[in-house]
Amino acid sequence: MPTLFDTYRGHLLDILKTLEGEGALPAGLDFRNVAVEPPRDASHGDLATNAAMVLAKPAGQNPRALAGLIAPRLADLPEVAAAELAGPGFINIRLKPGAWLRELDAVLAGRADYGRASIGAGQRVNVEYVSANPTGPMHMGHCRGAVVGDALANVLAFAGYDVTREYYINDAGSQVDTLARSAHLRYREALGEDIGEIPEGYYPGEYLKPVGEALAAEFGDRYVGKPESEWLQLFKRKASGAMMDMIRTDLALLGISHDLYSSEAELQASGAIEAAVAQLRADGLVYEGVLEAPKGELPDDWEPVELTLFRSTRFGDDVDRPIRKSDGSWTYFGADLAYHFQKARNADQLIDIWGADHAGTVKRIQAAVAALTGGSVPLDVKLVQMVRLFRAGEPVKMSKRSGNFVTLADVVEEVGKDVVRFIMLTRRSDAQLDFDFAKVVEQSKDNPVFYVQYAHARTCSLKRKFAEAGFDAARAPDLSLLDEDEIALVKLIAQFPRVVEAAATHHEPHRIAFYLGDLAAAFHALWNRGNDDPARRFIIESEALSRARLALADAIGQVIRNGLGVMGVTAAEELN
Template sequence: MNIFADFQDVVLAAVAQAQTEGKLPAGLNTHAITVEPPRDAGHGDLATNAALVLAKPAGLSPRAIADDLSARLRGDPRVADVSVAGPGFLNIRLHDDVWRQMIATILQEGANFGRSRVGGDAPVNVEFVSANPTGPMHMGHCRGAVVGDALAAVLECAGFEVTREYYINDAGGQVDTLARSAHLRYREALGEDIGAIPEGLYPGDYLVPVGAALAAAFGDTYRDAPESAWLDLFKRETTARMMELIKSDLGKLGIHHDVFASERALHENGAIVETLADLEARNLVYVGTLEPPKGEAPEDWEPRPQTLFRASDFGDDTDRPLKKSNGAWTYFAADIAYHRDKIRRGFTHLVNVWGADHGGYVKRMDAAVEAMSGGSVSHDVLLCQMVRLFRAGEPVKMSKRSGSFVTLADVVEEVGKDVVRFMMLTRRSDAQLDFDFAKVVEQSKDNPVFYVQYAHARVRSVLRKWADAHDSADPARDAPLDLLNGDELALVKLLAQWPRIVSGAALTHEPHRCAFYLGDVAAAFHALWNSGNDDPSRRFIVADDVAVTQARAALCLAVGQVIGNGLRLLGVEPVEEMH
């Protein structure tokens, strides 16, 4: 149950009633009407902007509309009071029993509390990670992997039909380099002393077992053969083995994709040629000459006719080339074909999770999706800023095994999957994030992972104590919830926001909202817990008052349910106790 969505329906019904009675004109656009928690909890429990939204189109003062709507809203038996604030905000206060009943609602819905049908089963493709298959996953890939997977889970929770997709960049120069690097390791596996890895090849030790596998598969057939005899074969074999390694690394984070799409396949199956023909048929491709890039001196620029996509017709800064000077397709041409394929598979929402270095690529892909879909498919790009690694405040040195980076597998092995996943969501994806190996395992309130997990562990501690002292392990059964007041009900009101948080995170593509919210719930719970340090009557377990203890244990059960739902949604397992 989303009490905010519920009361939005109540407000809309009040508006409709006012229209029926002639107090408001018919045909008003009500889409911008919201019901939210007020910024100041002292103003009430819910706030709506209905009067402000309707005033101008209705030709009435916001205050007049607010006064009329407030009278109608008071007719709802759950409403204790409605007040008009400022220019026309409506603040709604509910009876305390509504919030006490929310505990029962949370526990009744259990793991489904927070789920909704906001997405209406709309098909969404979330493409994330999509790292070049040239080595193991490193921490540069980690943040996008977690953000993409968490967003996919949040979208599913909000009622979207989600496909998790990985685009394999298995065409182009970097795959040629990978094959040559693997061939060198193949020769090494056959007993050749290869010496130092030549400049321009991948030096990582992760290619040693690949070379050994190739030697076992092909013997010395390709040791002295010309490159033309083995390059294509080694590209396919090595890419496949790298993808096995990448899938294994992602699995350590609990991440699994539904679809692996191949760039190479787009070249081989004619999809790019077909896409170009489609664009040409709609006069969206032409041969022309581009202006020199900004900041580039004219003498350094060689203008030449190119095959161009009319990206500027769809909001891009300039038209974009589809072919290189040697006649080969540009990466952009392949990307248009790839996104066209997604559209043809029926997705109405496309989400790409990219590194921040791809920021300049966003407008052209927006233009391509709009052109290919006729504006019927949405396209959103989440840019993930870099993660800086530290150990006790000092920058982390690079991994010898990888050659030039810190591997994701090593980080997960050291601090654990749950820590890595939660930490990647403790800031907006477009803000830089610092990951300190010492701090992320520190047991202090300054560590967001520990702080939320500790709240869940404290909840479980209360419930174990209740179960040990009573025949029933379920304190919510016949609990005297009327004994909950003040800060306890304030915590319930915060718990009630969870469905709204999930829906909002899904619609805005901001999964970090869920992690932020869990931090707020943990802070409120810890504050309530700590109040018992100075006043024993405020403790959750009150030795000489079974009724109060039962009511507070029921509250704990609801807190644990919401925190548990939130952590699992983000791919983090709630803990029973801290060690």
């Protein structure tokens, strides 16, 4: 559904086309950069347009003079109170209350669909997120990327994109070999052997005991005392499969599931890397060469080695990148290159959610995707900074190798799915986030989860109070009874569709959380005015005014529900 801003942009385009027809503007101007949006300072009006600023040069006119042609025609629109020139040629527009009341009607009519957009136009977007190595249960080091990726997928779907959620299983590296060896120890332990202390470098976690027991039940002592060559590949498949089952279960606690799971081991076995490299070689983008020596003092063991290199510098990277090692095996980059090529065949754009520690590999993989797709499939990599956990004022360390870590399941059990998901979106993903176990469940305005949930619960309580007052909820409200402060809330509500579009366009789901915090704060402020003046409460003796205010609260609650739904958070109807 079109937003209020879309509607007035449509009116503006009609005016510009009329001016073209009258000869006041030359024909064929490009209107794509003409925008209608809120002014930076709300005191300047309700809407602002840059039309005169962006069209003046191609039209060969002075911006302010052109604005002087446009503004009177905007002022003639039925719901426009004034259209005023500002600065070098901006136009600020003030709307009559009726325009906002119509928007309030649109919220109540659209309900769960209010804010849903069509800017995606069915474009296929592949969002790959989590993709943790299958070597243990999910811990809080994985949580933020999981939530950011899932919320972004929700935002894109809400904005009209065709979204595929993908998990890339890194089951071909040395860490999975270590997992198999660790599982073999637990397998021997399950058969009664005293394995002693877990060797340095293995995974010591208790979570591998059930894996060892399952292997013992399936194979008996067949692989006891046998060389690795007989059991390593089998145990890799079995152990990583068990870990993926555990990971799926952990993610389900956060309400997360993926549409597609892709295996690195299967990718390598399929010949996909060879096929991608062959295409790059045919395009003259792969060659045999020697990397430049590292800058600064050379390591004692450095020596020039001929490698298979990708010409990533042609696509903005700093240096060309090796895709095959001197021993003939593929580099991690070689496998990633082929994996992204595989994804790009079924998508119009790719989005990866990575931990910030992978920042150094962004340019090379974007270069590879550009080379393999001819630039037709853009790749956006969103980097997610770490989460610092605190308990009793002390930082909680997370290490999968030590077996001493806080699992995602533990955290969800302690504070709940909704709290975890909301908190992970309360800062930009590229900014560090602190998760304090006490503060995230605190019932105060300093806790954004509680503050937004409390606002929604209050809107639900008003419906109950309205019924308790004996008022008829079936009658249509007279929204013209709303005062200036209440109309100001409608103006904030009307921002929601724009926030959704911006979050989808910029791949920033945290914008939804920020907006809901602002809306909740404004609603609580409106609620609190009744503390000093009972006549300004939402439910009063006047049934007509109570009904109008209830409609406003209902719309606020609906928008909060819609926003929380996009974030993957359940809206609370009551709080203890």
